[in-house]
Amino acid sequence: MIAPPCIEYLSSNPNNHITIVDYPNSTCAITLDVSDSTALDKQIAAHDLVISLIPYTYHPAVIQSALKSSTPRRHSINISPPIRVLFSVIKKAGITVLSKVGVDPRVGHFCVVKKIDEVRKFYPYCGGLPTPGNAGNPLGFKFSWSPHGTLLSQRNSARFLKDGVVVEIPSEQWMGSAGPYYVKNGYDFLTGHRSTFIPAIKSLLDFPNEAESQRIISGLQWMGILSSEKAKIVGGNLLATLCGESDLVRLEHKFVVEWDDGKTETFTSTLELLGDPDGYSTMSKAVVVTSGLATQLLLDGHPALSRLGVWAPYEKEICDLIRGVKGDEGVLRNFQQVQ
Incomplete structure (x- = not known):
């Protein structure tokens, strides 16, 4: 669902030959079970780079396979503990693993590094949602391609720097630490800033009026929480993104x-992208166009991306390079900055 924009970008270079796994409309498509290590090893060894x-x-299984044939690879997710334990092995094998090249925190990294020497504090927020007109359920949310991954991500822990102090939130407290965060145009999100689960529940139960109370209770009824009847799924997952609908990516940075004179100022940069109901989703464009750009730079042997080991866009040389090309592709042109 998210790969086509990346394929389209890389296909524009006549020197690239692309094999797509499990993509039935492509003449170069193959079907591959990633858990079949023998088949995976064979395909990765036959290519110069794997996305x-x-x-x-x-991802760890794909990296393990790439190590056997010294095939560079890149992916758009965070560097997980199973990948961290492979750092020394990856570098010794002489390959490059490029990570975190997508929308958040990847686009965020590109912009943060540009400002990092000037800022005293930095607050990044990002979310991928259906557009308000297509969020026709009480949750205001739909699973676009991987419900399992979305739910599994809620088990991650959090670690960040706040006012000079390292704050750590264990995975079991992550959802309970969420709180509302308002951005312009009337959008209201939940972010990880509540301290315990109990105050969050009290806040949710403290309805401002009867209409709001009925709205929330109706939502619980819609989800079947107040019923013992087994849910009947008609036409697929009721929370799945449907054809003809569009999604929304919203990213906001506060600097x-x-x-030098001690005076402080706050700047806010926002990025809002809407998907095409009859074309690509905005999440696919934001994530994999960036992947395509980084992949092409890696294939071209650009020095900034030709280092051995595991890399993410934290360094100025990498961020400036990708940000410049990504801006040319139009994704970053949607950023607006206000003081």
Whole structure:
């Protein structure tokens, strides 16, 4: 679902020959079970580079296979503990694993590195949702391609720096730490800033009026939480994104800048992308166009991306390079900055 924009971008270079796994409309398509290590090894060894856009739990298996044939690879997810343990092995094998090249925190990284020497504080927020007109259920959310991955991500822990102190939130407390965050145009999101689960529940149960109370209770009824009847799924998952609908990617950065005279100012950069109901989703464009750009730079042997080992867009040389090309492709042109 998210691969086509990346394929389209890379196909524009006549020097690239692409094999797509499990993509029935392509003449170069193959069907491959990633758990079949023998078949996986054979296909990866036959290519110069592999892009892994499958659920993140399978990435370590792809890396292990790439190590056998010294095939560079890139993916768009965070560097997980199973990948971290392979750092020294990957570098010794002489291959490049490029990670975190997508929308969040990847697009965020490109912009943060540009400002990092100027800022005192930085607050990044990003979310992928259906557009308000297509969020026709009480959750206001739909699974676009991997419900399992979406739910599994809620088991991740969090670690960030706040006011000079490292804050850590264990995975079992992550959902309970969520709180509302308002951005312009009336959007209201939940972010990880509540301290315990109990205050969050009290807040949710403290309905401002009867109409809001009925709205939430109706939503619980819609989800079947108040019923013992087994759900009947008609036409697939009721929360799945449907054809003809569009999605929304919303990213906001707040920079607190401290000048030489001690004066501080706050700048806000926002990115809002809408998908095409009859074309690509905005998540696919935001994630895999970036993947395609980084892949082409890697294939072209650009020095910034030709380092051995596991890399992510944290360094200025890498970020400036990808940000410049990505801006040319139009994704970053949608950024707006206000003071």
